[in-house]
Amino acid sequence: MTTPTRRKHHITDWDPEDREAWDNGNAAIARRNLIWSVICEHVGFSVWSLFSVLALFMGPQYGISLDQKFVIAATATFVGACLRIPYTQATARFGGRNWAIFSAVVLVVPTVMLLVLMLNPGEFGFGWFLLVAALTGLGGGNFASSMTNINAFFPQRMKGWALGLNAAGGNIGVPAVQLVGLLVISLASDRPEIVCAVYLVLLALAGLGAALFMDNLDHQTSSGKAMVDCLKYRDTWLISVLYVGTFGSFIGFGFAFSQVLNISFTASGDPKPALAAAQIAWLGPLLGSLSRPVGGRLADKVGGGRVTMWCFAAMVASSAILVAAGTVSDSNGKQITGGVLTAFVVGFILLFLISGVANGSVYKIIPAVFEAKAQANRGLNAFGKVTWSRSMSGALIGIAGAFGGLGGVAINLVLRASYQSSKSATIAFWVFLAFYVVAGVITWWFYARGEKRTSSAEEDVTTTSSAVGVA
Template sequence: MTTPASTRKHYITDWDPEDREAWDNGNAKIANRNLIWSVICEHVGFSVWSLFSVLALFMGPTYGISLDQKFVIAATATFFGACLRIPYTQATAKFGGRNWAIFSAIVLLIPTGLTMMLMLNPGDFGFGWFLFVAALTGLGGGNFASSMTNINAFFPQRLKGWALGLNAGGGNIGVPAVQLIGLLVIWLAADRPEIVCAIYLVALALAGVGAAVFMDNLDHQTSSAKAMVDCLKYRDTWLISLLYIGTFGSFIGFGFAFSQVLNISFTANGADKPALAAAQIAWLGPLLGSLARPVGGRLADKVGGGRVTMYCFVAMVASSSILVIAGMSADANNHRIGGAELTGFIVGFILLFLISGVANGSVYKIIPAVFEAKAQANKGLNALGKVTWSRSMSGALIGIAGAFGGLGGVAINLVLRESYKAHKSATTAFWIFLAFYVIAGVVTWWFYARNERSDRALAPESVDSPSASASPAATVT
């Protein structure tokens, strides 16, 4: 019988998600409760991280921020969010999943409040202030790593693809959510961007309270600095990080840039209110990508993460080809964007969002599968040691890959900025994206898909690779 939330101590010992009997007799309910509030906290964190992707549409000439600077602000938020994923990965082991969820929600009140200050005082704060506050919103990007590491420890191997995909997808919906709220505010009160910030101040308080009441700490969270260092010795860590740059990096990079690209495109198309037109469409891509993420996890559970990811990269090559064709057509017409080119941009980007969402979920199936295979093949570890080592290394790689993926989002914004700056169009950037997806697809096929079987874990390199016999990281007591 589950203890009521009001009387629980919120600290669980001897948690074994692979124990089918315990899982069916109450552990599944506990894990799902923690998953729900993990999703909520991560969701709000993503929204705060993405604030400037929306507020850039409100920032007219009175703010003194140029188009070029808006891309830099977006890249700054993305960069700090990516870097913070490394320490956030370790935070659940040191402080507890519940405790860190509470802190990570409440601390976001600071950048949200400062963002409100900037938007209430157009022209009073310079570009440096915007960079500083954008960097602080990166705290919301760090939430992803701690949330994923925490949920990874709650669920059994057979359900990790679904659970991690749902957790990530629910968090990612924070991007279209804040864009929809921004659209509503633009529609009802175009001169009141601070309303968006006020809504999220309330949402953060509710998320923090919910985490305190309903979430739990586990005694065997094992992510640590040692595990992250050991993880870097494996070839798979670098390969999976590359793949995650192409999947999550695409999602978050386009999530920050899509509204600005649309704004520029609608302006070149002659729209009367380009910012409103951009806001009406910008949310759709991130929403579809977020909803597709658990689908990718579920497909990967059934047919293999490598196969699903490879097919996704093939589809992303085709989607980015649409952008290239539309961009070249506009360039040939003196950068004038007609209806056909505008449709090509919208369709190409939305397809990239959707497919990258599926691939986000499928890549996260590869991570625990790789280290589970290595652990089972390591004769130097006993049964408990294998479980602990696999969980520790998977959690470490989640943080590392998440950080690299966020840096991919930085690259997307900077590449787009340079393309617009040098050529007054994004076509060069689209060519670069296409080439990267080709490389990522080949890597996925060679290392993970060509010999993959859906009924066994992936292990593209020898289990005798560096540190496979290292002792497991210390657990929280």
């Protein structure tokens, strides 16, 4: 059994595929690191998503227009997406525990700055909000480092579950901060700084927990070279496109849903549109987060390609609900009736729920693809195959995560353009529907139709036969 040194929290010769060591203590070590990785990533996601809540507090006194709110959300999403590339390398360079501590502590800076902005409405211009939004993007980078770290702790047979659970715990940070916002709006609608204060405390707890309970591995294999090598494979680009449709949908709608609801409730004549929006906005991200490990578990059983393909088909149907509701509203002079509002809520909730399942299933495809390639490479010995597969999987986690975040940017910009051009979101809904059709076809052709399961007494691994040896 491999055990960490108590003072240095450093583990050497970690081999998650060693069943005897796993059953005799390594499983407990992996679970402990998973728990605190989830907590740190969770708080990071919440800080990243702060503007999705605080936008509801930002009335005319702040001097920020509707268009500018969408740009602020897109800025936070964009920076978070871009930082996923260097954050993927961070665990190999600094250690998973060390980087978890740093990534929690550094988020104190934008949280304090945002607290100051909210305490002084009208004193700071649009540029200041953009700057702070960009700094909250540091929380979005946490996902890549956390996923790469956990990927190294768990054996191949459990990666779908472990990565799905880790990602879900982080994603729940989106509805969590929205629930905090709802509570503050309900009890103290003129005190948005309370939301920031809550997360200053949680950041301190996350950093302390990481310092006390997490460990560094001596063979984290993510590297810049692996990322460059990873880009040579066609699967990298295809899986990144799929992740734009899954995680991109989750985080993009996570930032935009409350604003779309606020606009819709205002148009419907609700006397308190911000409160009405806050009461619903958290539900979609929560369901999307909870469904993510379900997607990983399903993918472990029947294949990541199949699960992802059916998810995109369901997302096409959910988008059709939004298109139909938007078309009805547009034909009635942009009036938002109770039926149209209900259809908007149902369509978005379904998109959140299904994108969560697809998030988990796509992350099962990633290690399966490179495991299959490694096993087909006769030039590698057994250890070399494990090391190469883990390194490439970690690299693709960062690359796909970055592309997924950029998908969230696109959602906010497409919605902004749609409202600017037609005073409604219907055009944006058509764009989303078309993209899900394309993503579904890609999934079917490259991953679902050639997918098969292989089982043994030791493990049940999903492989993608069509991906083996394909560059």
